[in-house]
Amino acid sequence: MAQVSRPDGVARRDPLGQILLRKGLVTGDQLAAALETQRRSGDRLGRILVSLGYVNQLAVARALAEQFGLPFRDLLADPPPAELVRLLDEDTARRFRAVPVAVDGDVVEVAVADPGDEAALVAVAARLGRPVRWVVTGELDIYRTLERVYRDVYLDRARSDLLLRRPDQSAHETFTGGQLGAALVTLALLFIGLLVAPRPVTVGLSAAVAAVYAALAAHRLYLMVRALTSTSEVEVTAEELRAIDEQTLPEYTILVPLYRETEVLPALLGALAALDYPAAKLDIKLIFDEDDPETLALARRLRPPGHFKFLVVPSGWPRTKPKALNYGLIQATGEYCVIYDAEDIPEPDQLKKAVIAFRKAPPDVVCLQARLSFYNRDQNALTRWFTAEYAQWFDLTLPGLHATGGVIPLGGNSNHFITEKVRELGAWDPYNVTEDADLGVRLARAGYRTAMFNSTTYEEANSELANWVRQRTRWLKGWMQTWLVHMRDPGPLFKELGPWGFLSFQSVIGGTIFIALANPILWTLTTVWFIGRWAEIEALFPGPAFYLTAVSLYLGNFLFAYLYALGAALRGYHTAVRYGLLAPVYWFLLSVAAWRALFHLFIRPFHWEKTAHGLHLQAEKASA
Incomplete structure (x- = not known):
């Protein structure tokens, strides 16, 4: 020795x-x-x-x-x-x-x-x-x-680890040759069919669209029922929290990527300082970008305690949040780790709840997802719609997926992980602009599970329309990347997820994209048909086929609006309930973002459109 x-x-x-x-x-x-x-x-x-x-x-x-x-x-x-x-x-x-x-x-x-x-x-x-x-x-x-x-080794690992280990699961390549070929063949056949036999083709398209809408609506209805009737969420009680021995608590890493966040940084530091967890067991990493000296300078002036550590990610392509997270994860020392965004305010007992939940959960659960909601939900109409959407997603859809064993696309923050398991999976894909949803799918493909647990993180609802469109464009573009990556070879995906997991992936990831892209086309055709009864439309879409599609469209839209309202009601957000019932207006904005995302997928797939935070603070200052 x-x-x-x-x-x-x-x-x-x-x-x-x-x-x-x-x-x-x-x-x-x-x-x-x-x-x-x-x-x-x-x-x-x-x-x-x-x-x-x-x-x-x-x-x-x-x-x-x-x-x-x-x-x-x-x-x-x-x-x-x-x-x-x-x-x-x-x-x-x-x-x-x-x-x-x-x-x-x-x-x-x-x-x-x-x-x-x-x-x-x-x-x-x-x-x-x-x-x-x-x-x-x-x-x-x-x-x-x-x-x-x-430094250079960390940067190289942050942007290349998954690509080198599992190139088949990296979004570094947006479309494979096979996917492009299949898309071109499909479009060519559709074009030829419309030229040769337009009526049968449009009838077939109508039937297919109606079937997809009906299937997606039925799936969401089933998830809602299971969410309301199941107790599969990992529930941590107040008694368990009081009984926990702090000496048994492990070190916990908190990763917080920051880029141009001077507006919200003071509140963030206060929220992290308020966490009810032994500070000496916290490894808090504030992750700055090299070309953002202003946020770093403010953090230094605020002088947080010594368990807050500053990391500066070297400039380099791609400039994305997952690259910053990977850079921080390499240096993480905690047994568990969690991601928070700059504007987040987690409930103070969230880390203790997560530790207890991990101990109670089956061994294949390597990720816990907290619920997300908003602290500025009543700021304007957009924030109320956003609140209703989040309520149905985190209180109905994700719990339903949890209860049914479906694939859970993670939310962008408040994901708690067993640190070594994230490293084992190759961490986050730096080329995917919704790295959270992608990691949730890769986690499921590896045989692991995500569980929901009873804690909430409050964040800022986007209150400015252009800022919201940029944010939602990025989210939908990332979901498109995620679907394309995992559908490169559907056979292994089906085998690894199983029949139900595969179908839930298609419904939740693919279905969300499909509805956002298809809604404005169907709304336009339906409106024009009812107003003008154009002969051209009647020739292509005979009455029975058109009515079938319209009924599926209306029922599907009604169900999703009902889910928005129900989610808001379950949360006690009564002002958001009526906005949930008016959700089709909000979905028009979603469709704008979806078509913009599709365009960006081709011209700049890895571009990270920055979401401005602190807009609610600016509004409060203006009204003071």
Whole structure:
């Protein structure tokens, strides 16, 4: 075994808290509060003091060096060469918070953040296979050193890992040759059919459209019934929350991608600080983009506590949220991880609920989806429609999919994961602009499951029309990418998801796209036919076929409007109920976004249209 050397007289002198107290770095009250927190959570005192904002990590490191009789080294002021850092593999260095900083003959000098962690010292020395001399540094210094040395490696992994491991499941290629060929053949046959036998073709199209509408409506009706009658959601009770032993809580990583978010950043930091979870067990990563210095500068001015870590993603293509998430996941240290967006306000007990829910769920559940709702739902008509839509989605459709074992396309945030399982799956696809829905499908294809649990995250409903259209264009374009990627070879998809999973994928992903694209065409034809009774339309669409399609259209639209209203009513959002009944007006906007998304799919498939946040704050300021 490699030698682990320690200086003589290492027997600990004063406790860490007393050293900090003697130096005047903490007050007696602060130390007492930290010790009480330590009694409940069992965490290291130094991490607790840093997470509470009482002292910075360098002060703790200097005190630990004094306590253990070891030298202290400031890695930011005296950075070690990259070739020395690479003597220890990145995974070991990150896991045990240790980096080589010097070599003296056969002895490697290693900087560690916690010299009291004997298991870590033994593991690092064994990995190096050489005698080791220890020095102490700050935890943040170690992470920043690793990011400096491995920055290009992290970036390459963030944008290429899934593509290299599973190119068949990456959206890097929008259309395969086979898909383009099939589309061209279908269009050619349709065109020829309309020229040769227009009436039979249009009758067949009418019947097909009517059948699709009826099938989609029946599926959503079934999901609604199952959601209302099933108790399959993982329910965490108040008693379970009160009974949880904080010493058993694992480290939890929170990934928050930020890009031009100065309006909402202060509220975000407040929401994360309000989470009821031991702060020393939180690994909060605020992920900034290199070409957004304003948000990073504001975050530094706000000076959040030490368990908030800043990561800066190097500029590079593609510029997407999933690339930023991958960059953060590489450096995540938590057993579990969750994604929040810049404007999110999760319920304070959400992380504890997620831990309990994971422990209660079957072992194949590797993801938990919280419900999403809005805190500005009554701002205007658009936010009320958005609220009704989210209520039917998160309170009826997704619980119904959960109850029936269907594929759950994840929401964009408040997805809680077992960290190693996300890495196993290749993490998020940086080329898919709805990386959440895609990951939900890949998770199901790998034999894992997503479960819903009883917690809600509140976010900002888009209140400005152009901003909403940009956001919804991106969402629908990403769903198109997701459908195309997983339908490259339907055979394996059917085998991996099973018959019901395959059908639910077609209904929820494909059906949503189909309805959004088809609605305006059918509405136009129906309106023109009823108003003008054009002979050309009557010639192509005989009465029975046309009426069948119209009935399916009306019944389908009525059912979806009813689901909007019901979802809002179940949430107690009574002002949104009547807007749910007027949902067809909202769906016209959805169709505008869908056709725009289809156009963008061809000309710029990987372009990420930024959603502006904080519009509700601007409205509040204007009305004040």
